[in-house]
Amino acid sequence: MYFAILMKKSDPAHDITVYERNGPDDTFGWGVVFSGKTLTNLRNADEDSHAEVTRNFAAWDNVDVVHRKDKISIHGNSFSGIERLQLLKILQRRCEQLGIELLFRTEVADIDSLRASCDLLVAADGVNSTARKQYAQELRPALDVRPNRYIWYGTNKLFHGLTLTFRENESGVFAAHSYKFNKTTSTFIIECDPQSWETAGFASMSDDQTRQYLERVFESDLAEQPLLSNNSKWINFLLVKNANWFFENVVLLGDALHTAHFSIGSGTKLALEDAIALFDCFRKKQSVQDALEEFESTRKPVIETYQAAAHDSMRWFENAQDYMNLSPIELAYSLMTRSGRVRDEDLKRRDPQFMARYEAERNSFTGTAGVPPANGTRSH
Numbered sequence: 445m446y447f448a449i450l451m452k453k454s455d456p457a458h459d460i461t462v463y464e465r466n467g468p469d470d471t472f473g474w475g476v477v478f479s480g481k482t483l484t485n486l487r488n489a490d491e492d493s494h495a496e497v498t499r500n501f502a503a504w505d506n507v508d509v510v511h512r513k514d515k516i517s518i519h520g521n522s523f524s525g526i527e528r529l530q531l532l533k534i535l536q537r538r539c540e541q542l543g544i545e546l547l548f549r550t551e552v553a554d555i556d557s558l559r560a561s562c563d564l565l566v567a568a569d570g571v572n573s574t575a576r577k578q579y580a581q582e583l584r585p586a587l588d589v590r591p592n593r594y595i596w597y598g599t600n601k602l603f604h605g606l607t608l609t610f611r612e613n614e615s616g617v618f619a620a621h622s623y624k625f626n627k628t629t630s631t632f633i634i635e636c637d638p639q640s641w642e643t644a645g646f647a648s649m650s651d652d653q654t655r656q657y658l659e660r661v662f663e664s665d666l667a668e669q670p671l672l673s674n675n676s677k678w679i680n681f682l683l684v685k686n687a688n689w690f691f692e693n694v695v696l697l698g699d700a701l702h703t704a705h706f707s708i709g710s711g712t713k714l715a716l717e718d719a720i721a722l723f724d725c726f727r728k729k730q731s732v733q734d735a736l737e738e739f740e741s742t743r744k745p746v747i748e749t750y751q752a753a754a755h756d757s758m759r760w761f762e763n764a765q766d767y768m769n770l771s772p773i774e775l776a777y778s779l780m781t782r783s784g785r786v787r788d789e790d791l792k793r794r795d796p797q798f799m800a801r802y803e804a805e806r807n808s809f810t811g812t813a814g815v816p817p818a819n820g821t822r823s824h
């Protein structure tokens with residue numbers, strides 16, 4: 445929808461149809477997160493939808509790390525969240541305003557005939573993309589099913605910041621990624637390694653039993669608020685890459701094209717920024733072929749860099765067990781620097797108090813020549 449908006453806005457003569465198998469109010473998930481930089485990109489691309497998004501979002505600047513009895517806040521990280529359904533509604537209204545045809549409850553099964561009837565087919569058909577399967581030979585996707593399991597819940601307990609909570613029980617380690625996205629609700633994603641998942645016995649639990657088990661694990665964090673299910677199921681994160689991003693007049697976009705672990709930011713942000721990048725290519729180039737080539741050659745390096753950072757972050761969470769011996773402040777430092785892209789200088793600039801506290805604790809263990817723990821080797 446976002447790509448359609450940008451194209452139609454730039455030239456109302458474009459004849460654009462969006463096909464969606466779901467109804468206009470159906471959605472999965474809870475809230476989506478944007479960084480300050482993404483919001484600037486959205487403002488530059490379309491001020492109208494940006495204004496509506498920012499009217500409806502919840503903003504914060506802290507990452508909170510909860511480990512044992514401590515909560516460590518690291519400031520200077522500007523993020524905001526919006527309800528996924530709200531965002532879809534904003535984009536739907538904008539499409540209608542511009543005269544873009546939205547066909548809901550319409551499954552695209554025959555991609556070949558659809559693409560024969562148009563100049564360009566943008567396949568933003570999600571992580572299980574039909575188009576990617578149909579043109580697998582040409583697009584050469586690489587799919588990697590990761591070992592950790594995760595499940596998306598909501599809750600009415602408000603987490604005023606991107607909160608990463610670690611809890612251990614007899615079965616293993618559970619990590620929650622949570623953040624509020626409006627005045628009443630937070631997203632609450634729970635992730636665990638396959639060993640913890642097996643030992644907890646989730647394979648034989650019903651959805652309700654799973655939810656109740658996890659409510660007990662995070663009892664002290666949820667303040668008696670239940671976990672809210674939206675047909676929530678355990679899933680394995682699927683890492684998606686494609687050697688080729690388009691075939692003739694079909695181009696992939698968003699999750700169909702690439703995924704990045706949710707611990708580093710939302711797939712929605714990447715999908716929207718793809719739409720902006722693709723639109724820019726159509727602005728610069730005259731033919732569909734040239735625009736798609738330009739899209740692949742300019743956007744691919746950006747996504748590869750992003751996926752590399754997301755990969756390091758994903759690996760950190762896959763090995764979370766190894767870090768549980770760290771003290772809360774060490775764990776917070778390890779988390780903040782996990783992707784290798786945030787350096788000590790960055791943290792000092794963003795939150796000098798946090799760094800001063802971390803360095804003081806590190807030095808108290810190692811003397812003034814202290815070496816920061818790269819992983820969970822210290823035990824106390």
Ligand SMILES: Cc1cc2nc3c(=O)[nH]c(=O)nc-3n(C[C@H](O)[C@H](O)[C@H](O)COP(=O)(O)OP(=O)(O)OC[C@H]3O[C@@H](n4cnc5c(N)ncnc54)[C@H](O)[C@@H]3O)c2cc1C
Nearest residue numbers: 464465473474475476551552569570698699710711712715
């Ligand atoms: C269960 C689940 C919950 C999630 N919750 C969140 C969340 O709370 N916050 C967050 O930031 N991210 C969430 N995500 C991730 C996020 O949804 C994606 O990263 C992001 O939406 C990518 O956007 P997209 O447009 O590429 O794909 P999608 O949002 O997946 O959109 C693809 C659309 O194409 C439609 N479609 C697919 N195939 C066809 C077809 N053949 N014919 C017609 N229509 C078709 C689908 O119905 C869907 O609406 C969630 C993902 C999953 C799987």
